[in-house]
Amino acid sequence: MGYRAGFLGLIGQPNAGKSTLLNYLVREKVSIVTAKPQTTRRRVMGIWSTEAGQIVFVDAPGLVKADKGLNGFLSQEAEDVIKQSDALLAIVSVDEKNSDDAEKVIKLVSASGKPWAGIITKSDLEEKQHRIMILKRMIEDHKGRAFQVSAKDLDSDNREALLIEFLEMMPLSPAPLYDVELFTPHRTKDLVAEIIREKCFEFVHQEIPFNIAIRIIKYEENAVPCPKIYAEIIVAKENHKPIVIGKGAANLKQIGSAARKDIEELIGQKVFLDLIVNFKADWFNNKRIMQELGYVRDNEEG
Ligand SMILES: Nc1nc2c(ncn2[C@@H]2O[C@H](COP(=O)(O)OP(=O)(O)OP(=O)(O)O)[C@@H](O)[C@H]2O)c(=O)[nH]1
Ligand SMILES: [Mg+2]
Structure with missing residues (x-):
């Protein structure tokens, strides 16, 4: 058997469990x-x-229909992942509210003409067991192979069996695509910004986190006694700022301490984390800010 390597795109509706599956x-x-x-x-x-071989999993934003602003970017990102991957996984969750939504994903992925498989996520949800068969049939009706997973299942045999199946879907390749020691090609700075954003979702409610962006202002990797990170939480509405900060800055402290804990785990050492909150009116309509945040596609830059 020859060496295989390629990109495997994860495509699904928002909240289907794509990112959880990637981490798993x-x-x-x-x-x-x-x-x-x-x-x-x-x-x-x-x-x-x-x-x-090597599989580079590409987690995409959930499918949304939009052509402008941040959602426009999300929808193009998912489209690009479909186009640029060597093979695809249609991710459908047993707790999907609308079964048409699952079918849309399966149709989209199977129409790509690329090798694909259907992954039924959240298979641990007891009250949704009947959905597994329905989704399996839907995938098989489109001539795909169906697999079920639960991120709660820590049995490494199941995980490895899946990985071996997925590797078979990759093209033959003379060499790995990335250094085999890496688990991600992303820069630590970008992973740190994402961790902070995750904590904003956890500690700030309603629609506010959807309009939050994170910018790393300064990352002093070699500072003594530990790396120093200065980051900005950007809100889109003036009245969101006091909400994110909270009374006596209590909320911001919670975000900061939860983020710091995860960052320390990521880089394996203590860090100093400084967070500030800034208001930039509807930043997602500002081309320059969107570009700085990386929410612009490569071919649109410049
Ligand atoms: N019970 C259970 N919950 C899961 C499983 N996988 C994901 N979830 C939960 O489903 C929710 C959404 O998971 P994500 O991985 O963020 O979903 P996503 O598809 O990446 O969502 P978007 O990025 O918004 O498109 C989270 O609350 C997860 O904890 C699973 O196997 N079992
Ligand atoms: Mg996700």
């Missing part, structure tokens, strides 16, 4: 996860390497 497969927290739909904004890559 590569056994690292690469992509942020929250209970709210539309968490992932940019494609996030996680790498699994073995002697037989």
